[in-house]
Amino acid sequence: xxxxxxxxxxxxxxxxxxxxxxxxxxxxxxxxxxxxxxxxxxxxxxxxxxxxxxxxxxxxxxxxxxxxxxxxxxxxxxxxxxxxxxxxxxxxxxxxxxxxxxxxxxxxxxxxxxxxxxxxxxxxxxxxxxxxxxxxxxxxxxxxxxxxxxxxxxxxxxxxxxxxxxxxxxxxxxxxxxxxxxxxxxxxxxx
Numbered sequence: 001x002x003x004x005x006x007x008x009x010x011x012x013x014x015x016x017x018x019x020x021x022x023x024x025x026x027x028x029x030x031x032x033x034x035x036x037x038x039x040x041x042x043x044x045x046x047x048x049x050x051x052x053x054x055x056x057x058x059x060x061x062x063x064x065x066x067x068x069x070x071x072x073x074x075x076x077x078x079x080x081x082x083x084x085x086x087x088x089x090x091x092x093x094x095x096x097x098x099x100x101x102x103x104x105x106x107x108x109x110x111x112x113x114x115x116x117x118x119x120x121x122x123x124x125x126x127x128x129x130x131x132x133x134x135x136x137x138x139x140x141x142x143x144x145x146x147x148x149x150x151x152x153x154x155x156x157x158x159x160x161x162x163x164x165x166x167x168x169x170x171x172x173x174x175x176x177x178x179x180x181x182x183x184x185x186x187x188x189x190x191x
Contacts, residue, residue, distance in 0.1 A: 020046070020074075020076050020077055020078055020079055020102055021046045021047070021048060021074045021075070021076065021078045021079070022040075022044055022046055022047040022048070022078065022079045022080075022081060023047075023048055023049075023050055023067070023070050023071070023074075023078050023079070023080050023081070023090075024037050024040060024041055024047055024048070024049045024050065024081050024082075025049075025050045025067055025080060025081065025082035025083070025086035025087075025089060025090045026049065026050075026055075026082075026083055026084075026086050027082075027083045027084025027085040027086045027087070027108075027110060028055065028056070028058055028084060028085050028110075029055050029056065030052070030055045031083060031167075032168065034168045034173045035083075035167060035168050035172075035173065036166070036167075036168075036172045036173060036174065036175035036178055037049075037081065037083055039173060039174045039175065040081055040175075040178075040179060040182070043179060044179075044182075048070065050066055050067050050070045050086070050089075051066065052066055053066070058085050058115050058117075060085075060088055060089060060092055060112070060115070060117045060121075061092075063085065063086070063088075063089035063092075064088075064089045064090075064092035064093040065093075066089070067080075067086075067089050067090050067092075067093035068093040068096060068097060071093060071097045071100050071101065072097075072100075074100070077099070077100050077101055077102045078100065078101055078102065079101075079102050079103055079104070079105075079182075079186060080094070080101060080103070080104040080105070080106075081104075081105045081107075081182060082104065082105070082106050082107065082109075083107045083108060083166070083167070084107075084108050084109065084110045084140060084165065084167075085110040085115065087106040087107070087108070087109035087110065087132075088109060088110055088112055088115075088117065088122065090104060090106065091104075091106070091109075091122060091126065091153060092121060092122065094126055094127075094128070095121075095124055095126075098126070098127035098128060099127075101128050102128060102129075102186075103128050103129040103130060103185050103186065103188070104126065104128065104129075104130040104131075104155075105130075105131055105133070105178075105181065105182045105185055106130060106131065106132045106133070106150075106153075106155065107132075107133045107166050107178065108133070108134060108135060108138055108140065108141065108146070108165050108166040108167070109132060109134070109141060109146055109149055110140050110141055111140060111141040111142070111145050114140065114141075122149070122152070123152050124152070124153070125152070125153060125154040126153045126154055126155065129156075129185060129188050130153060130154070130155040130156070130185075131155060131156045131157075131158060131181060131185050132146055132147075132149065132150035132153070132155045132156070132157050132158070133158050133159075133160060133166065133178070133181060134146035134147065134150075134157070134158070134159050134160070135159065135160055135161065135162065135163035135164055135165070135166055135170075136159060136161055136162055136163075137162045137163065137164055137170075138163075138164060138165050138166070139164070139165060140165055143159055146159075147159070158181070160177075166178075
């Protein structure tokens with residue numbers, strides 16, 4: 001696993017020149033207007049939220065299919081900004097579309113065991129730069145579990161300490177530090 005500062009150092013690009021679409025992939029119950037993902041949508045050009053048929057019920061295969069559809073609808077490779085269960089859906093979709101993804105910011109990934117999802121399908125390396133951001137006080141995934149998934153995916157890992165589930169409830173509406181992490185990841189992107 002690479003450390004964040006060394007993330008795919010051989011894939012330098014300029015975020016300003018990167019006109020790829022950004023897919024926002026929320027978790028359970030969607031990300032409301034005060035959530036950092038909604039704030040990202042207002043800050044970043046060319047963003048599109050991946051909509052789920054049912055925001056109250058998680059089904060990894062269904063959610064991943066929606067992410068794949070959004071990737072397929074894009075005119076060029078995309079960036080993914082996912083949160084919680086949206087991380088699992090994004091990673092699952094990414095295994096089938098690695099050439100169509102420039103990179104992924106995976107924030108507070110849900111523990112698939114908590115949702116009764118099989119883990120064998122998630123245990124592959126991603127073929128693009130990615131960063132898992134986790135918290136030491138996340139009620140949905142223990143920090144060491146998030147780190148284990150980052151290792152499995154070949155993602156850089158960053159623990160931001162006591163930050164809860166990195167959502168509105170934990171004070172993460174506008175999240176400039178998260179946006180800076182995403183911009184840093186974009187500068188390391190592929191192709």
